[in-house]
Amino acid sequence: MSLTLDNLNQKNTKTLKTIQSEVESINRIALSVDCVIFGFDENKLKVLLIRSDLRKFQSKWSLLGDLIHINEDLDAAAYRILKQRTGLSDVYLEQVHTFGTINRHPAGRVVTVAYCSLINIQHHKLNIFDNELHWHDINNVTDLAFDHQQIFDTCYHRLQKRIQEHPLGFNLLPKKFSLRELQNLYEAILGTKMDRRNFRKKFFAMDFLIDLGEIEQDVPHRPGKLYKFNYGKYEKKKKKWVGIDF
Amino acid sequence: MSLTLDNLNQKNTKTLKTIQSEVESINRIALSVDCVIFGFDENKLKVLLIRSDLRKFQSKWSLLGDLIHINEDLDAAAYRILKQRTGLSDVYLEQVHTFGTINRHPAGRVVTVAYCSLINIQHHKLNIFDNELHWHDINNVTDLAFDHQQIFDTCYHRLQKRIQEHPLGFNLLPKKFSLRELQNLYEAILGTKMDRRNFRKKFFAMDFLIDLGEIEQDVPHRPGKLYKFNYGKYEKKKKKWVGIDF
DNA sequence: CTAATTTGTGTAAATATTACACATTTACTT
């Protein structure tokens, strides 16, 4: 098929009014955000899930999400969910993908924008007595409600990729951490084992770690040094950053 | 702020009906797709632009896009645009990012899903007498309508990244191409110069090129061999593919 | 004070990347 002037002009003669009427009428769709919220605890990568809103999916877990308000930016909606559910602001948040298959949601046409978020599990006070909201080991995440399994898989793969390009892992750790904790985190996310010496070498070479001059407490073995992440230095280098390359 | 049972339960007691009414009423938003369609011609990377639909932006160029129909998948809408504008099916298409700032569109709240597409510029029959639709050198793309400059920039950066991870460039070339054309393409996309011998070595090592036993015609110098891309082999290796690494 | 555990550190081998030059093929010019 080749283009004709007709179908081009058909497009190009649209006035603002024409489009406004289209926007206001037939072509409106419900939009939601869904957040894949990752945490790291007891050397396991976790994701925060909730019992599905809908009776139909009562027995299934689902991602945290909500409809986007008509006068709300996409990112703002995702931040709203995060704040509402975890009490945290200023967290790492990245838009990942938009899912819009016609029949993905039982309530009608709902297109959802998926976000990946990394939070420090120690910093938030989740009500652990509430069994509606739960941190799941990512290796036990199966059979989520709606298309949430697909959304989760997509976000987890994105995280695995991103973590190898940028030092995002720090968002999941406490402010002070040992190199062993950092390595455990990377191993948990990537599902691999790494050489301890080479791992340390790599991170020291990046030069983003600040030695706090403190050591771990209450460990039943030689305590490791504690470090913090040098956010400032990373932000400066970010422009020309090409990846971590594990 | 910490979570209370109240705001959790408030969420969890939603019935399908409650959500349905939300979906059907206040929370509906117009959704569009915008396609950043790349082509490669005369050793330049090009993007297909159209004069803006709206009078207000009459003098500006914009991306090709349209509202998504209520019963249409996102990808289907993007393919529809592509087919309509270029006459091509079976092209490379990738969802890149969703842009939804409240005031991004003068016609009201319109959230747009941006797609990046790679087409073979020789294979489509664009009406070059029609000045409403035009291939722009990507180095001269400035000041697009709406937030299309931002969308273009995002998609171009995505392309630069993807091209270094997967051999997508072939989508932009004719079926038969010389290694010089392939290198010109990579240089145009990445905005760099590369070493000819190392480039060839890298691609031969990937082992995705099939020597057609033919040579270039009508070149005023020693003609290069022609190759085609081995899609089958790439698809097989894809799973364990980690990148091209220029 | 001994055992168990984990930290902290360097080097050699293997692998990957880069830089680089010359003979060959073709079309064009005279």
Next chain:
DNA sequence: AAGTAAATGTGTAATATTTACACAAATTAG
């Protein structure tokens, strides 16, 4: 037909990066 201009096709040595690997030191538990 001979010479020139232009781009193809090819290999190697130097450099940089990645990997594999072992032992002494610090701490707690018994």
